[in-house]
Amino acid sequence: MNKAQEKRPQLDLAGALDLAPAPERVPVAIKKRYGHFIDGAFVDGTDAEDFDTVNPATGQAIAKIATGTADDVDRAVKAARKAYDEVWGKMPGKERGKYLYRIARRIQERSRELAVLESMDNGKPIRETRDIDVPNAAAHFFYYAGWADKLAYAVPGGYSPKPLGVCGQVIPWNFPLLMAAWKLAPALATGNTVVLKPAETTPLSAMLLAEILQEADLPPGVVNFVNGAGKTGAALVGHSGVDKVAFTGSTDVGRKIMRSIAGTGKKATMELGGKGAHVVFADAALDQAVEGTINGIFFNQGHVCCAGSRLLIEEGVAEEFVERLKRRVEVLRIGDPLDKNTDIGAINSAEQHKTVCKYIDIGGQEGAEVWQGCAGDVPAKGFWVRPTILTNVQQSDTVVREEIFGPVLSVLTFRTPDEAVAKANDTEYGLAAGVWSEKTSKLFDVAHRLNAGVVWANGYNLFDPASPFGGLRHSGFGREGGIHGLWPYLGGWQ
Numbered sequence: 001m002n003k004a005q006e007k008r009p010q011l012d013l014a015g016a017l018d019l020a021p022a023p024e025r026v027p028v029a030i031k032k033r034y035g036h037f038i039d040g041a042f043v044d045g046t047d048a049e050d051f052d053t054v055n056p057a058t059g060q061a062i063a064k065i066a067t068g069t070a071d072d073v074d075r076a077v078k079a080a081r082k083a084y085d086e087v088w089g090k091m092p093g094k095e096r097g098k099y100l101y102r103i104a105r106r107i108q109e110r111s112r113e114l115a116v117l118e119s120m121d122n123g124k125p126i127r128e129t130r131d132i133d134v135p136n137a138a139a140h141f142f143y144y145a146g147w148a149d150k151l152a153y154a155v156p157g158g159y160s161p162k163p164l165g166v167c168g169q170v171i172p173w174n175f176p177l178l179m180a181a182w183k184l185a186p187a188l189a190t191g192n193t194v195v196l197k198p199a200e201t202t203p204l205s206a207m208l209l210a211e212i213l214q215e216a217d218l219p220p221g222v223v224n225f226v227n228g229a230g231k232t233g234a235a236l237v238g239h240s241g242v243d244k245v246a247f248t249g250s251t252d253v254g255r256k257i258m259r260s261i262a263g264t265g266k267k268a269t270m271e272l273g274g275k276g277a278h279v280v281f282a283d284a285a286l287d288q289a290v291e292g293t294i295n296g297i298f299f300n301q302g303h304v305c306c307a308g309s310r311l312l313i314e315e316g317v318a319e320e321f322v323e324r325l326k327r328r329v330e331v332l333r334i335g336d337p338l339d340k341n342t343d344i345g346a347i348n349s350a351e352q353h354k355t356v357c358k359y360i361d362i363g364g365q366e367g368a369e370v371w372q373g374c375a376g377d378v379p380a381k382g383f384w385v386r387p388t389i390l391t392n393v394q395q396s397d398t399v400v401r402e403e404i405f406g407p408v409l410s411v412l413t414f415r416t417p418d419e420a421v422a423k424a425n426d427t428e429y430g431l432a433a434g435v436w437s438e439k440t441s442k443l444f445d446v447a448h449r450l451n452a453g454v455v456w457a458n459g460y461n462l463f464d465p466a467s468p469f470g471g472l473r474h475s476g477f478g479r480e481g482g483i484h485g486l487w488p489y490l491g492g493w494q
């Protein structure tokens with residue numbers, strides 16, 4: 001027992017947190033099969049080969065999904081072009097804004113269905129879909145609705161901004177509805193039309209969003225969804241009728257897309273991977289920093305591009321901090337994503353589960369001490385990893401350098417602010433970072449020296465539609481959110 005443990009009375013929590021199951025029971029209508037949403041209608045698609053979307057908490061298929069072919073993409077792009085030329089591109093901003101407000105309100109009205117469906121398809125806890133994903137998706141539409149008739153104020157004075165045309169958007173599986181909202185709301189507010197490809201493992205909330213677009217009477221062709229995997233995404237970004245590509249996903253695929261569109265004149269924004277540093281100084285409010293660290297890495301099972309996956313803790317308090325952290329993590333509830341008491345849901349797919357466990361193994365082989373890991377008490381079916389902490393790691397270790405995209409925290413220490421900054425910035429990524437201290441001058445000094453698109457002080461993973469989000473270096477370029485999120489969808493003044 002170390003000194004910190006001796007000081008505190010050791011409570012026996014066994015049994016104290018055995019809560020009865022509290023499943024969310026809102027019924028959601030799920031079709032047996034989904035094709036695509038093109039020109040305002042649900043269509044079957046031209047390919048006979050369907051794939052399953054799976055509930056990661058059970059491993060069971062939920063529905064069949066069509067694989068979008070180059071022909072499907074072509075139909076969708078043509079519908080988007082026609083809608084742009086004939087309706088949306090010409091509509092006064094004030095009118096466009098009304099549709100966005102309507103979509104936002106309808107998302108709120110159907111929020112419980114959306115939350116349940118997202119938890120089933122993605123594996124994330126209902127507490128998160130209900131309180132974070134869905135409200136934030138509505139908030140993005142509300143926020144950009146307000147900009148639709150004020151675009152002249154978003155660019156340098158004297159210029160009249162113009163939409164770009166048809167946008168090809170490709171999103172990942174970690175925040176399926178929210179990423180769709182981040183992509184659609186600014187594109188629509190600025191007068192562009194869209195073809196969007198949802199991720200292969202999480203297409204269902206986009207299909208419910210398509211119903212919402214119909215209910216909002218959005219003119220046909222303004223938004224089209226083509227389902228499918230990487231090949232469908234490649235056909236979309238490569239289509240000659242696409243004027244702008246907006247991609248969120250891994251750095252590897254981002255690089256491929258940038259190579260494929262080089263020289264075509266297509267505009268692009270890339271929201272890519274990350275390896276966020278979370279710097280905790282000895283003078284921080286340690287219990288709050290423990291909560292912040294947990295929120296930083298275990299929120300959404302660590303399937304978060306800006307996750308604080310590297311904890312940098314000042315040496316003098318490192319032992320005590322890690323002990324407090326483990327004690328808190330031990331009581332997180334892992335299990336049924338539809339249970340309102342669940343903190344940690346399922347890993348999104350069998351493939352991602354394999355990746356996360358492979359990284360934990362590599363960590364162990366390179367000398368890390370692995371706490372929890374892939375074995376242990378988890379539900380019998382589905383894909384699960386207990387929140388994992390790796391100590392005794394070095395800057396050069398694979399688990400410190402590469403994005404794992406799972407509930408795995410690597411713990412490093414530092415002695416001075418300069419060392420903390422040097423270690424935090426020693427990465428090819430630059431998406432997000434966090435810093436904890438009770439001393440404001442230290443917060444400002446360190447925050448300014450961290451190379452990341454977003455830096456949180458005494459908090460982590462805090463989002464607001466009015467605040468820009470995006471990366472530096474291999475984490476990508478362009479911003480989503482805020483006035484900055486309008487610029488990648490506008491031309492006419494640069």
Ligand code: NAP
Binds near residue numbers: 173198231
């Ligand atoms: P991914 O493998 O890069 O896939 C992202 C999307 O691209 C999916 O819809 C995917 O289809 C599609 N795709 C795959 N190959 C393609 C190609 N050659 N051309 C066009 N599209 C292609 O990433 P992921 O595993 O879904 O998501 C995790 C990654 O996203 C992480 O690296 C994470 O950091 C990053 N991310 C970044 C942000 C940010 O804002 N910076 C936010 C969230 C996630 P499939 O569904 O079939 O794979």
Ligand code: MG
Binds near residue numbers: 053054201202203
């Ligand atoms: Mg799924």
